[in-house]
Amino acid sequence: MGMGAGDCDGDTVCGEALMPRRRDEMVPDAEFRSYYGQPVIKQPIWHEPHMPTYLYLGGLSGAAGAMAAAARLTGRDRLELAARMTAFAGASAGAAFLVAELGRPMRFLNMLRVFKLTSPMSVGSWTLAAHSGLTGVAAGSAVTGLLPLAGDAASVASGLSGVAMATYTAVLLADTAVPAWHEGMRELPFLFSGSALASAGAAVMLTTPRAQAGPARAAAAAGAVAEVVAGGLMERRLGLVGEPYRTGRAGRLMRASRVLTLGGGLLATVAGRSRALTALSGLAITAGALCTRFGVLEAGRASAKDPKYTVVPQRDRLDAGHPASVPGR
Amino acid sequence: MAECHPVGYQWVMEARARGAKVFHIDPRFSRTSATVDRYLAIRAGTDIVLLGALINYVLSNGLDFREYVLAYTNAATLVNKDFRDTEDLDGLFSGYDEETGRYDPSSWAYEGDVPEEEEPVEGGGHHAEAAGSDSYGARGAGASATPPADPTLTNPRCVYRILKRHYSRYTPEMVEELCGIPPERFHELAEAITANSGRERTTAWVYSVGWTQHSVGVQYIRAASILQLLLGNMGRPGGGIMALRGHASIQGSTDIPTLFNLLPGYIAMPHAHRHDGLDHYLEREGADTGWWGNRRAYVVSLLKAWWGDAATEDNDYRFDYLPRLTGDHGHYATVMGQIDGTVKGYFVVGENPAVGSANGKAQRLGLANLDWLVVRDLMLVETATFWKDAPEIETGELRTEDIGTEVFFMPAASHVEKEGTFTNTQRLLQWRERALDPPHDCRSDLWFFYHLGKRIRRRLGDDEIDRPVKELTWDYPEIGEQRDPDAEAVLREINGTGPGGRLLASLRELKPDGSTSCGCWIYCGVYADGVNMAARRTPHTEQGPVALEWGWAWPANRRILYNRASADPQGRPWSERKKYVYWDAGKGRWVGPDVPDFEEDKAPDYVPPEGAKAQDALAGTDPFIMQSDGRGWLYVPSGLSDGPLPAHYEPHESPVRNALYGRQANPARRTIDRPENPYNPALSPRFPYVYTTSRLTEHHTTGAMSRPLPYLAELQPEAFCEVSPRMAEELGLENGGWATIVTARTAIELRVLVTGRVRPLRLNGRTVHQVIMPYHWGYSSGGVITGDVVNDLPSIVLDPNVYIQESKAGTCDVLPGRRPRGTALLDLIERYRHG
């Protein structure tokens, strides 16, 4: 009898072009039976550009906060100012995108009713609240010259909230049933922190006088390398589940990200005195970091949409005699 | 059954869980097929071949329940020597008139029965037979309760021998060739049902409209009856033939009928030319032996219920007030009358013929030619809106501005907004309370007809012609602000009263002398002792398994009909396992968990005295008490229009030649040869596919009640057809795409569901593809979802006994893609008709 997934790969049986709600270009050829090629889990419903832009801005702001702290501790005033401002701008714009994702500002405040360690989003909301508060104080103080001590303290503290800010988003994604994210739980934080470092480096390097911009340039380059290495490692380790990062729109975004990031990073090290090259480098890194976030979101969606990424690893696990287990209550 | 009677089907599932083996025989692999032990795919319209082969299997292997068969059926009875079988006449029985296409059934009679005199009857002669088949339950005047018989079953003219000969050509090979069921599957079925019948076990057959909507529909059921009687499965627990009925209380509307040829309780409607007065009518409509022998009491009590004090012995109890038939007034004849302009006005109450009746175009052309039309419905159904949105408007065949029909739409109260009874498939009357008042102008049908009657009566003068209506008892108490007639008062009238207005307790109290009145004799007792028996709801935990205190079953609250047959001739249970109703000699009574369907104190050894009448003429061993001889009829000597035995005929439109006889289709079928009703020629290569129509769990009939409901509409949102992957490939049909289905009537478009559940049939080396179409869609109604009307495809061709349309088997062509619009559609059909 027809209509198993086996028959579904031929379009005569499924006629998918005629079914508006089931446009699965990627019906698996793997040898398992799906339910009409439909996804097993729900795709992340977060919107574009809100969510990936938020992820980018969060990373940018976080790493910039860390740089501001480091600049404060090493006494690089101009760089610190640029980093403080970047961290604040990133946090505020990020919060704005998050609110846009949620629909209403009240809904963000709703998150702060509770604090839940099991919810990376809860942890993240508090982190974002703390981080944007700290960067706000730091930036405000720098701009107005008021409360310089508090400003400095906030700046240093935002170094701590910043590294959390730049990495929690990886847990946010990994703590889902989305195969490309969940399975990437080891490398995703490094991918995101590397990318954060690169994007913050790029932004600060553009806004800091050439003389003081050395650490920013180094950060941009180091971050770029870290990002690309982490991404490559992840794709390799994930095997089948890494496929969504290589194929389709996500694949294109991830490839673009790699080229832009590496190119930008390289340029940062050689740009030297050239304003134009520095600018080009900064833009490339920024674009690369954005591509990473859009790419990761898209890869997650693609891996959720095609049931093979959910089913095959689970089936392999079962066939190997190692079913998942969480001891019962 | 899973599709259309899911709540009842739970018991099939439960029976399976307890080890019952369930077969499903159906052209469509439905939800039922998915949940049974064995599914047999059959070509639509061929069940008599299968059933005939099962009968043949039983007879030629001597597997009949001989003691039961000899004692309780007419197997031994001798048939008139003039009778000729289809074996002798290549598919015809004796008495066929080629010119009129009808049978004269007199040669089918038992030996010694006086054949009924044939008298020329203008117009409606054929109909009179049809009406009779619904009502006789008896062989007519001049029959005897004990016709000549040969208990050795050796006389070639005994029913048993005739049966054997008749079914000898119904072989497993024929089953394979005509039905498409392979021999090993046939044998599995045959072995299962025979092994599961006899003293210790019983087998039940369940059917619904897959067996009735054929030009030989009645004979399908007859074939099953023969099989069940031979196997001893009638009148016994776990046996029987269960007709799963349709609409809520469709059973009730046959008991107290909405049919043109019946009066309440299956009493024949008098005929204008056949019956002079009450005596003449009673003399001609039934036998004097068996319970129909009391029909004077039933009829007189009915007339008393209707005309009260105005009905007296001197005036024949106003028998002459009853309307008279002049011919066929069935639905399709009426529609033709509309098209001809002889039917001017039309009440449509709780029906949607523009979508639900065969040949939708003819239905709508009829509606468009009326002076006035009253539609009483919950919804603005297609029948009420045809003048603006019928497909004929799109094709230009009808123009809104040219339609003169004045349409009155009267909103109806729904079942939760009124009280009354539903009679279900098991003859069980169940009382429903009214949950809320009907909104706005919605009123119950009872309200409508009662107040309409009152208004009409107010306008009547003293003319003689008005008296039947003026003298009607029309006086129900009115309740509440909306002045709803009291439904319990109606039920009390149906139950009947005796002298002094005492409510009758049993139909045995009905008198032929005008001292009792009763609105429907089979319902007598539903209000016994002033208790609304239909409203009883004793939980099953507080009563026995037969649950006699849940509702009330007609007649006399009996749950299994003819249950005297559950005991052997001596009155002992056939077996301990199948013990049900049996004779307790000590008490001198029939006892058991059910109400005996027999006179309680009639001993098994009772022998009727010479000249006895009614039930007294039946012996203590005659369980089938409505029959004139008390026997189950394997062979039907009178009452049917198309033969005493079921024979296989192809559907009127069939792509296959009848391999059994020279006669292709039922010789007595009713056709309507008119331009509005063109037929696909049989065996036509232009219409190579078989179609059948069916239902889905998610919708109800014409969809009027289900399509407007989003929760149901979303479950099956579009009209579709099911085709096999092979057919889809051959024709280029895409799953989820469109197909156009063409017959000589019209073409419609449906979504395509390609499914391995539909299989092409191999018949005689040829592949026959089948198209399966649910018929729930229409062009208006609530607007949530719409679709083309499947009933625009079938022609009007009718079973000659009950005039049901053959909507379950026809031929068609199938084209990929959507249908042409406007006049291009007419051009396409024109090409099919003449090309």
Added chain:
Amino acid sequence: MAERMGFFTDTSICIGCKACEVACKEWNQVPDDGFVFRATSYDNTGALGASTWRHVAFVEQDGRWLMSSDVCKHCTHAACLDVCPTGALFRTEFDTVVVQADVCNGCGYCVPACPYGVIDRREDDGRAWKCTLCYDRLRGGMEPACAKACPTESIQFGPLDELRQRAAERVERLHADGRTEARLYGENPDNGVGGTGAFFLLLDEPETYGLPPDPVVTTRDLPAMWRWAGGAALALAAGVAACFLGKRG
């Protein structure tokens, strides 16, 4: 806490009537899910979602037509509940998992977290919805609407322990009848979600019905995730530090 209540859905006796789907919508006033002919057997609602809390799947293959009514699993370790940042999802006294519509802020996090693809956000009101195991009915001492409507008792509601026992007997019985393809799905308290409050008897691999064969509550790995993220955070800090440690330039 009251006894843990749940569902045993025995798909071997499901007749695909969808009474459960409709009863659920009627009782809970769930809106319709659109009118799309999907051409996937008799399934036109597709999957569980914000507006379909019971979903009857129709699997056509190998001459069989399997029907199965799916629902939220009310997991012992419920990812949706774990990850919900607002506390909108909570565990009831019947040990079921319910969304409080007035608390949910529509963050959508529960949606990809559920390993069964059950919970979903309704785009028009921006909140997450799923089966409540008829919390209101349970509190009123009634059984859930879907179970009540099921004509064949394919959906059985009751104390989870009892259901598990009944299910074990049923599988045994089916196996004895030669129906070796029968298997329980989700009832094992040692599985990746700690056992489900709504479990099933299936007649084929779970994935045939669109169910994950070996789901795991995503938060099982959360400590590891935090560790990896912590590592990355440290690395980031170290990276930043390294960049600043060089000589001032």
